[in-house]
Amino acid sequence: MAALVIADHDGTALDPATLNAVSAAVRFEGDIDLLVAGGGTGTVAEAAAKIAGITRVRHADDPAYDHLLAEAVAPLVVELAADYSEILFPANTTGKNLAPRVAALLDVAQISDITEVIAPDTFVRPIYAGNAMATVRSSDAIKVITVRGTAFPAATQDGSAPIEPVAAGEGQTLSHFVRQELSKSERPELTSARVVVSGGRGMQSSENFHLVEEIADRLGAAVGASRAAVDAGYRPNDFQVGQTGKVVAPELYVAVGISGAIQHLAGMKDSKVIVAINKDEEAPMVQIADYGLVDDLFKALPALAEALDKAGVKPR
Amino acid sequence: MKVLVGVKRVVDYNVKVRVKADRTGVETANVKMSMNPFDEIAVEEAIRMKEAGTADEIVAVSMGSRQCQETIRTALAMGADRGIHVLTDEELQPLAVAKLFKALVERENPGLVILGKQAIDDDSNQTGQMLAALLGWPQGTFASEIVLSGDGAEVTREVDGGLETVGLAIPAVVTTDLRLNEPRYASLPNIMKAKKKPIDQLAVDELGVDVAPRLETLKVEDPPARAGGRKVASVEELVDKLKNEAGVI
Numbered sequence: 091m092a093a094l095v096i097a098d099h100d101g102t103a104l105d106p107a108t109l110n111a112v113s114a115a116v117r118f119e120g121d122i123d124l125l126v127a128g129g130g131t132g133t134v135a136e137a138a139a140k141i142a143g144i145t146r147v148r149h150a151d152d153p154a155y156d157h158l159l160a161e162a163v164a165p166l167v168v169e170l171a172a173d174y175s176e177i178l179f180p181a182n183t184t185g186k187n188l189a190p191r192v193a194a195l196l197d198v199a200q201i202s203d204i205t206e207v208i209a210p211d212t213f214v215r216p217i218y219a220g221n222a223m224a225t226v227r228s229s230d231a232i233k234v235i236t237v238r239g240t241a242f243p244a245a246t247q248d249g250s251a252p253i254e255p256v257a258a259g260e261g262q263t264l265s266h267f268v269r270q271e272l273s274k275s276e277r278p279e280l281t282s283a284r285v286v287v288s289g290g291r292g293m294q295s296s297e298n299f300h301l302v303e304e305i306a307d308r309l310g311a312a313v314g315a316s317r318a319a320v321d322a323g324y325r326p327n328d329f330q331v332g333q334t335g336k337v338v339a340p341e342l343y344v345a346v347g348i349s350g351a352i353q354h355l356a357g358m359k360d361s362k363v364i365v366a367i368n369k370d371e372e373a374p375m376v377q378i379a380d381y382g383l384v385d386d387l388f389k390a391l392p393a394l395a396e397a398l399d400k401a402g403v404k405p406r
Numbered sequence: 407m408k409v410l411v412g413v414k415r416v417v418d419y420n421v422k423v424r425v426k427a428d429r430t431g432v433e434t435a436n437v438k439m440s441m442n443p444f445d446e447i448a449v450e451e452a453i454r455m456k457e458a459g460t461a462d463e464i465v466a467v468s469m470g471s472r473q474c475q476e477t478i479r480t481a482l483a484m485g486a487d488r489g490i491h492v493l494t495d496e497e498l499q500p501l502a503v504a505k506l507f508k509a510l511v512e513r514e515n516p517g518l519v520i521l522g523k524q525a526i527d528d529d530s531n532q533t534g535q536m537l538a539a540l541l542g543w544p545q546g547t548f549a550s551e552i553v554l555s556g557d558g559a560e561v562t563r564e565v566d567g568g569l570e571t572v573g574l575a576i577p578a579v580v581t582t583d584l585r586l587n588e589p590r591y592a593s594l595p596n597i598m599k600a601k602k603k604p605i606d607q608l609a610v611d612e613l614g615v616d617v618a619p620r621l622e623t624l625k626v627e628d629p630p631a632r633a634g635g636r637k638v639a640s641v642e643e644l645v646d647k648l649k650n651e652a653g654v655i
């Protein structure tokens with residue numbers, strides 16, 4: 091049987107989390123189709139067709155699917171489901187919104203946030219904020235899965251699969267898109283960045299975050315934040331790293347003025363190298379860090395910027 | 407309008423859970439249990455709707471062991487009007503919880519069901535979306551704002567790129583995110599009053615729902631440990647280590 095991966099996109103560009111979901115689909119060793127849904131999404135379908143390892147792109151080019159509203163897209167996926175033994179979504183906000191709706195309509199369980207495929211019916215997933223890893227086996231005929239992006243590499247984009255149109259179903263009147271306020275940034279996207287520099291409550295104000303940005307820009311890093319920093323309004327919600335925010339696993343994670351609560355650690359503890367800058371030696375973040383600098387951040391950050399310049403460090 | 411809210415009993419967010427020696431799950435004996443934090447936010451939102459005159463009754467629902475009564479009492483002390491306890495000692499997976507909620511919705515006919523976006527124990531993030539699917543209702547997930555109008559709701563959602571607002575027909579299912587509100591603490595008089603508020607108890611059989619688990623947990627293990635805790639004395643040493651030892655900059 092085959093796997094269907096639901097592509098995430100913003101109407102014009104493929105969301106890179108889709109590439110990690112494809113890598114998880116490869117583990118099932120069958121054909122892999124990719125569904126691209128949304129009006130005027132030709133460029134997305136073309137980008138999707140280049141993903142290595144996929145068999146074909148199924149393209150539902152219809153405005154009924156704009157913004158990937160769950161009420162519209164779930165019935166479409168259900169209609170296609172008979173051809174598949176696995177349906178995979180990236181475990182980002184699009185996938186998390188959509189996948190359970192599909193699973194319930196198919197009367198199957200959903201397996202959330204998998205980090206490993208042990209066998210076609212057996213998966214590993216984190217529970218309790220990543221403090222435990224559960225191995226679960228599904229008895230359902232169709233496996234509906236969300237894929238934790240940090241646990242699977244991004245598929246390469248050197249393939250060329252055919253694009254086949256899919257007829258749109260009936261429209262729906264349950265929900266409609268009203269507006270969006272998306273954060274604009276020149277910096278890399280948080281969940282796929284090679285380096286992340288995050289600030290916490292210790293930053294004390296939104297203005298002080300420029301100290302974090304100075305470091306981020308020297309390293310070509312994305313900027314993140316703790317829940318406390320987001321709740322205090324220092325940075326918007328989409329900066330939140332953690333159990334209930336975004337999960338990141340960069341090569342380098344720098345935590346500045348973040349204590350290291352389990353909910354925050356859940357979102358970053360799989361990073362390759364962790365640096366903590368904190369004035370409290372006892373902070374859990376300092377305890378788990380590969381390199382802990384115990385110092386006042388208002389002194390340490392400007393000095394670090396200078397030291398990076400002196401050492402000739404440039405973004406990679 | 408009647409509002410149904412889910413209140414799940416979970417291991418308190420401050421507890422660092424330990425995997426059991428036999429690897430069948432995590433240690434929950436003698437561990438502090440609390441209402442799922444996202445459900446506190448759901449209860450608070452419903453109370454604010456009642457205070458604003460848009461909701462007239464709040465029903466708090468919990469499913470699970472006898473001790474779920476305590477969780478419902480907490481919701482009643484915050485300001486919910488009555489409780490429903492679906493009593494079971496079986497493991498309930500999200501699809502089963504959603505089916506039980508559907509059966510309750512058919513009895514209670516609420517205009518809105520508010521659940522948490524995820525329970526902090528199993529971290530599934532599924533139940534609300536599944537319930538909406540089973541009812542054929544719209545869903546407003548990860549809500550940071552809910553604005554009710556005559557025949558619909560505008561829900562602002564916390565999405566990866568920022569915020570998205572959707573318009574939903576009512577009845578609908580909404581799931582809460584962290585920034586929707588700050589839940590109140592129950593006052594002592596309200597805790598006393600809550601003792602007199604009614605809680606209906608139902609058995610799973612009475613709702614005619616098949617709750618058999620679809621996922622079998624084969625084992626539960628510790629995540630890979632990190633060997634951390636090394637200190638650097640200066641920013642210069644930090645840069646040197648990152649460059650020459652770790653090779654990440």
Ligand SMILES: Cc1cc2nc3c(=O)[nH]c(=O)nc-3n(C[C@H](O)[C@H](O)[C@H](O)COP(=O)(O)OP(=O)(O)OC[C@H]3O[C@@H](n4cnc5c(N)ncnc54)[C@H](O)[C@@H]3O)c2cc1C
Pocket residue numbers: 289290291292293315316317318319330331332333334335336346347348349350351352353354357367368369370373385386387388419443444526
């Ligand atoms: C349901 C739920 C979900 C949650 N989800 C998340 C989540 O997804 N992500 C998340 O991050 N949190 C989450 N939390 C919150 C979490 O429990 C912590 O409250 C939060 O992570 C703390 O943020 P913080 O480390 O910035 O603040 P604090 O814990 O207050 O730590 C601030 C740190 O800054 C240091 N500091 C202060 N001033 C200076 C200075 N001048 N120089 C150097 N260091 C300084 C202090 O020593 C301290 O260690 C969640 C909580 C709940 C209940």
Ligand SMILES: Cc1cc2nc3c(=O)[nH]c(=O)nc-3n(C[C@H](O)[C@H](O)[C@H](O)COP(=O)(O)OP(=O)(O)OC[C@H]3O[C@@H](n4cnc5c(N)ncnc54)[C@H](O)[C@@H]3O)c2cc1C
Pocket residue numbers: 217224411412413414415430431432442444445467468469470495496497498499500503520521522523524525526527528529530531532533534623626
């Ligand atoms: C190894 C293991 C063993 C387990 N054993 C048991 C067990 O013996 N007994 C048991 O009860 N659970 C057990 N669980 C937990 C159970 O599987 C999950 O809690 C269940 O699948 C629901 O997932 P969730 O709460 O993460 O759903 P989510 O979709 O994350 O929950 C979202 C929201 O749904 C609502 N909701 C969910 N469940 C309830 C509920 N019960 N009552 C009211 N509202 C609810 C809440 O509003 C909640 O905020 C076990 C889990 C594991 C991993």
